[in-house]
Amino acid sequence: TSTEPATKKPATSPFERITVIGAGLMGSGIAQVSAMAKHQVNLVDVSEDSLNRGQGYILKSLKRIAKKNFPDNQTAQISFTEDVLSRIEFTTKTEDAASKSDLVVEAVIENIELKQKIFTSVSAVTGKDTILASNTSSLPIKDIFVTIPQEKLQFTAGLHFFNPVPQMKLVEIVKTEHTSEDTFSKLYDYTLSLKKAPVACKDTPGFIVNRLLVPYMMEAVRMLERGDATAKDIDTAMKLGAGYPMGPFELLDYVGLDTxxxxxxxWNSTNKEMRESGLSSPSKILDDLVKSGRLGIKSGEGFYKYK
Ligand code: CAA
Ligand code: NAD
Structure with a gap:
């Protein structure tokens, strides 16, 4: 399927109520932009603490947008923020939320068993034509949905947003062999209603962006491991020499080192082609940082310190 130019006018969303599962960096952003586009949103996570953290991400971002949209008008800033927040219900009840939604977007940690488990229970309670989508960065979409009833596969797809969601324009819509044209076109119109730019992707490792971006970031880590240059100098080089808004280590910390x-x-354990290319070879520096809880900006430290 080809896509229209990125600047196509916003469409009316085919969805009213959306459930987003996972209130982390991505899920909170997806919930926020959906609520900003007037959808009713349920944002689900496993604990009150996680939901509070997600709400914190949303508030911070909304305040930033409100200040920009209504400079010198504090009343308008507050009412904008409250209006968007009023459309988001924070909950730990996944099935309850999903059963009332016409779109479910999953954005939990990058773990295939967890994603499969969630869609097994969600697909048992959702309506017969509810669309089920995953925001996975790298897992095959068809594998995420292997456990759901066959007749619901036509309503599944990948829906890959970028971090920070409120700011990044792109959404990759990933079609599997089962995704119907109607499902694709509804997701397409939904992303336009968020004022985003959709592109169509096949269900290949990393889709478009991460197939290029992740090997690039990993090459930077390998450069550091070999002692070719410091993280700071590699970042400076890519910002000033290649015009990137962030250097690879800043971006790694921003995305999350665990992710x-x-x-x-x-990729390395399941994809022969990626493994043989060496592009997905594990890195000791990266794995050691993750083991020690240094996950990047979200934990206060990664390649750099943020506290
Ligand atoms: N909410 C709302 N607005 C935000 C925001 C947020 N969370 N973060 C940034 N912004 C807005 C700012 O308000 C500002 O708006 P204006 O220009 O209108 O004033 C604008 O973004 C720029 O922000 P800043 O001036 O604070 O900082 P910046 O110029 O350094 O931009 C950035 C920040 C947009 C994050 C930029 O550094 C950037 O584009 N970085 C690269 C991000 C990237 O590559 N993301 C993809 C990661 S990979 C991925 O997501 C896929 C995956 O599966 C892992
Ligand atoms: P994160 O660690 O910030 O958030 C994950 C959230 O999922 C946490 O709040 C966690 O409590 C929650 N969670 C775990 N198990 C759950 C369950 N059973 N039910 C409900 N919630 C549960 O991670 P993130 O960066 O938001 O990434 C989420 C997904 O989006 C991953 O698949 C990731 O690969 C993908 N992604 C990440 C980025 C990025 O830049 N970070 C960009 C695009 C896509």
Missing amino acids: VSFVVGG
Whole structure:
């Protein structure tokens, strides 16, 4: 399927109520932009603490947008923020939320067994044409949905947002052999209603962006491991010499080192082509940082310190 130019006008969303599962960096962003586009949203996570952290991400981002949209008008800033938040229900009840939704977007950690388990229970309670989508960075979409009833496969797809969700324009819509044209077109219109730019992708490792971006970040880590240059100098080089907004180590910390480690670990253990290319070889520096809880900005430290 080809896609229209990135600047196509916003469409009316085919969805009213959306459930987002996982209130981390990505899920909170997806919930926020969906609520900003007037959808009713349920944002699900496993604990009140995780939900509070997700709400914190959303508040911080909304305040930033409100200040920009309504400079010098604090009343308008507050009412904008409250209006968006009023459309988001924070909950730990996954099935309850999903059963009332016409789109479910999963954004939990990058673990295939967990994602399969969630879709097994969610697909048992959702309506017969509810669309089920995963925001996975790297896992095969068809594998995430192997456990759901056959007749629901036509309603499944990948829906891959980028971090920070409120700011990044792109959404990759990933079609499997089962995804119907109607499912694709509804997801397409939904992303346009968020004022995002959709592109169509096949269900291949890393889709478009991560197939290029993750090997690039891992090459930077290998450069550091060999002692070719410091992290700071590699970052400076890529920002000033290649015009990237962040250097690879800043970006690794921004994305989350656990997420990148899950991505390359998964590719290396399951994908012969990626393994033989060496592009997904594990890295000791990266794995040691993850083991010690240094996950990047979200934990306060990664390649750099943020506290
Ligand atoms: N919410 C709302 N607005 C935000 C925001 C947020 N969370 N983060 C940034 N912004 C806005 C700012 O308000 C600002 O808006 P204006 O220009 O209108 O004033 C704009 O973004 C720029 O922000 P800053 O001035 O604070 O900082 P910056 O110029 O350094 O930009 C950035 C920040 C947009 C994150 C930029 O550094 C960037 O694009 N970095 C690269 C991000 C990237 O590559 N993301 C993809 C990661 S890979 C991925 O997501 C896929 C995966 O599966 C792992
Ligand atoms: P994160 O660690 O910030 O958030 C994951 C959230 O999932 C946590 O709040 C966790 O409590 C929650 N969770 C775990 N088990 C759950 C369950 N059973 N039910 C509900 N919630 C549960 O991770 P993230 O960066 O938001 O990544 C989420 C997904 O999005 C991953 O698949 C990742 O690969 C993908 N992704 C990440 C980025 C990025 O830059 N970080 C970009 C695009 C896609």
